[in-house]
Amino acid sequence: MDDDIELRRLIDTIYSRYHYDFRRYSSASVRRRAVQGMIALGCKTFSGLEELVVQDPAAFTQLLQYLTVQVSDLFRDPGYFRAFRERVVPVLRTYPSIKLWVAGCANGEEVYSFAVLLLEEGLLDRTMIYATDINPSALQAAEAGIYLLDRMRAFTANHQASGGTCSLSSYYTANYGSAVFDRTLRKNVVFSDHSLATDAVFSEVQVVSCRNVLIYFERELQDRAVGLFHDALSLRGFLGLGAKETLRFSRHEMGFDAFDAEERWYRRH
Amino acid sequence: MVPAALGARAGVEAVVVGGSAGAVAALGEVLPKLPADFPPVLVVVHVLPSTPHLLAELFAPRCAMRVLEAESFAAIERGCVYFAPADYHLLVTRDRRCALSIEPPVNFSRPSIDVLFESAAVAFGPSLVGVVLTGASHDGAEGARVIAEGGGRTLVQEPATTEVPVMPAAVLAAVPSAHAVPLAGMASALRAMVMAP
Numbered sequence: 001m002d003d004d005i006e007l008r009r010l011i012d013t014i015y016s017r018y019h020y021d022f023r024r025y026s027s028a029s030v031r032r033r034a035v036q037g038m039i040a041l042g043c044k045t046f047s048g049l050e051e052l053v054v055q056d057p058a059a060f061t062q063l064l065q066y067l068t069v070q071v072s073d074l075f076r077d078p079g080y081f082r083a084f085r086e087r088v089v090p091v092l093r094t095y096p097s098i099k100l101w102v103a104g105c106a107n108g109e110e111v112y113s114f115a116v117l118l119l120e121e122g123l124l125d126r127t128m129i130y131a132t133d134i135n136p137s138a139l140q141a142a143e144a145g146i147y148l149l150d151r152m153r154a155f156t157a158n159h160q161a162s163g164g165t166c167s168l169s170s171y172y173t174a175n176y177g178s179a180v181f182d183r184t185l186r187k188n189v190v191f192s193d194h195s196l197a198t199d200a201v202f203s204e205v206q207v208v209s210c211r212n213v214l215i216y217f218e219r220e221l222q223d224r225a226v227g228l229f230h231d232a233l234s235l236r237g238f239l240g241l242g243a244k245e246t247l248r249f250s251r252h253e254m255g256f257d258a259f260d261a262e263e264r265w266y267r268r269h
Numbered sequence: 270m271v272p273a274a275l276g277a278r279a280g281v282e283a284v285v286v287g288g289s290a291g292a293v294a295a296l297g298e299v300l301p302k303l304p305a306d307f308p309p310v311l312v313v314v315h316v317l318p319s320t321p322h323l324l325a326e327l328f329a330p331r332c333a334m335r336v337l338e339a340e341s342f343a344a345i346e347r348g349c350v351y352f353a354p355a356d357y358h359l360l361v362t363r364d365r366r367c368a369l370s371i372e373p374p375v376n377f378s379r380p381s382i383d384v385l386f387e388s389a390a391v392a393f394g395p396s397l398v399g400v401v402l403t404g405a406s407h408d409g410a411e412g413a414r415v416i417a418e419g420g421g422r423t424l425v426q427e428p429a430t431t432e433v434p435v436m437p438a439a440v441l442a443a444v445p446s447a448h449a450v451p452l453a454g455m456a457s458a459l460r461a462m463v464m465a466p
């Protein structure tokens with residue numbers, strides 16, 4: 001449509017003014033998200049929205065909530081976590097210490113899923129989890145570990161389907177409609193702001209889990225992100241992706257072996 | 270057979286289809302009747318998240334076109350039918366590839382017909398045809414409006430020939446230029462739109 005150029009300008013301005021780089025995100029989704037943000041912020045055009053966010057950083061903070069997609073669940077796709085438990089954990093057990101990077105952790109659902117699983121497998125004490133995202137309010141929510149109690153029924157079913165050995169309810173306390181996850185779960189979790197689009201590798205890790213983030217990237221940016229994972233992973237380290245993501249179109253496909261193709265676990269070589 | 274108003278303006282480069290209750294049976298009256306070299310067809314059907322893969326597998330053996338589940342980055346090609354995977358929105362990018370998203374449901378649906386139609390309208394403009402089949406929701410009405418805004422056209426299953434008329438009726442109410450076509454004539458109406466010079 002004719003406002004393509006305006007949208008491009010908005011995205012360029014966000015990058016130069018706030019250093020959030022959406023320039024190589026998949027156009028269809030960015031447009032959809034930007035339209036939602038535009039409506040929510042009471043603007044009529046992308047140019048109007050651009051003007052607003054340039055003048056008002058608070059408006060940009062609001063827009064960021066629309067530009068990033070925070071949808072997640074505990075143990076989303078239970079088969080993924082089951083494969084991790086049954087096939088990856090036995091390998092990790094042989095390591096003296098483990099570092100796990102959850103890239104694009106949203107409100108923390110994936111982080112608590114891994115923490116619960118590793119606790120059940122007796123590995124949480126020797127695991128360091130890096131939980132990263134570009135959305136500061138998501139990181140805050142992730143650190144707080146508080147979810148609507150209404151969601152726990154579905155999370156519990158997922159946890160069971162993933163091979164959970166204890167009751168999920170033993171890891172949180174219910175409090176006025178909220179479920180507050182036990183703080184000991186995040187004893188070894190570092191939450192930090194990190195962009196797969198602009199930042200560099202920060203540590204060597206044995207496992208990367210990056211789910212439902214790459215689907216929003218254009219191929220080039222995907223290649224950048226997978227390149228980071230390749231560089232961060234130790235030899236024979238594990239990479240897990242979302243249910244509809246593969247390395248098939250990636251420049252780095254040759255740098256990994258399929259470990260559990262169905263559940264999207266890969267291994268670095 | 271085809272109303273004069275449906276005669277081709279721009280050539281048809283893609284068809285987007287949406288349906289809900291009763292749509293799997295209705296699709297069975299449409300997709301198998303499309304020829305192997307037909308323009309690409311992208312389909313959103315509201316199904317339970319517990320029935321993944323099924324749709325593409327169900328239709329593949331019955332169709333002359335290649336039937337696939339849509340994957341991120343897959344180029345949208347003539348001769349192919351792309352089904353939205355269960356629990357993901359299907360969108361079309363500016364450079365005419367499939368894109369998936371797990372953003373929240375729209376009209377209580379993921380995948381949502383509006384999400385597919387709106388993004389496809391941006392990518393294909395006047396060369397897009399939307400088809401709304403039987404269903405009990407209003408998903409698709411806003412999408413059809415956006416298709417019309419971009420110069421594309423929309424056909425709906427004649428409400429009297431549906432299992433549930435709500436969805437096509439909502440489109441007819443929202444988009445004056447939408448045409449109702451009986452289910453039995455839908456495939457030939459589409460073929461005629463593609464053939465017309």
Ligand SMILES: C[S@@+](CC[C@H](N)C(=O)[O-])C[C@H]1O[C@@H](n2cnc3c(N)ncnc32)[C@H](O)[C@@H]1O
Nearest residue numbers: 068069072104106133134135195196197211212
């Ligand atoms: C749909 S959520 C995925 C949540 C979780 N991983 C899951 O699969 O359930 C996508 C997350 O990726 C984050 N994100 C988007 N762009 C990013 C980038 N360049 N670097 C890191 N995270 C990013 C968003 O802020 C959002 O929290």
